[in-house]
Amino acid sequence: MSKTDEMYMREALKEAEKAFEKDEVPVGAVIIHEGKIIGRSHNQIKLLKDPTAHAEMIAITQAASSIGNERLNGAVIYTTVEPCAMCAGALVLARVKKLIYGASDPKTGAAGSVLNVTNNKRLNHRISVKKGVLKEESALLLKEFFKAKRNAAKK
Numbered sequence: 001m002s003k004t005d006e007m008y009m010r011e012a013l014k015e016a017e018k019a020f021e022k023d024e025v026p027v028g029a030v031i032i033h034e035g036k037i038i039g040r041s042h043n044q045i046k047l048l049k050d051p052t053a054h055a056e057m058i059a060i061t062q063a064a065s066s067i068g069n070e071r072l073n074g075a076v077i078y079t080t081v082e083p084c085a086m087c088a089g090a091l092v093l094a095r096v097k098k099l100i101y102g103a104s105d106p107k108t109g110a111a112g113s114v115l116n117v118t119n120n121k122r123l124n125h126r127i128s129v130k131k132g133v134l135k136e137e138s139a140l141l142l143k144e145f146f147k148a149k150r151n152a153a154k155k
Helices: 003-021 055-067 085-093 135-154
Strands: 028-033 036-042 076-081 098-103 128-131
Touching: 003 028, 003 036, 003 055, 003 076, 003 098, 003 135, 028 055, 036 055, 055 076, 055 085, 076 135, 098 135
Parallel strands: 076 098, 098 128
Antiparallel strands: 028 036, 028 076
């Protein structure tokens, strides 16, 4: 793992921790363009009462606004968890160059686990994918979050 990948994934983990603190599923994302963070976010589904308010979706919106273009050509996204079909589709539409994620999602992952939206030959753009960067830290946040949810439900 490169030091650059680790550095940016740590930024995504900081975002995921913000989600955890707000009782949101702890997923965080940052988007890099020309060596600079141009978008960063965490899940805000409950806060915004919006099922599309995933970390990746909000970060994409910020990044596009930051560079003044709906195409994020050359951009790299770091996300703590493998994106779902909605987020992977948005990354394809935004023409993101590379996706780097931490933990795989065996239930809804769309970068190779359940679906492969990021590299579907029928789509007009494909994304280079690197998985497993700081996967233990990313997975631990999720495990702690859902364990706390289960424990609260038992009370």
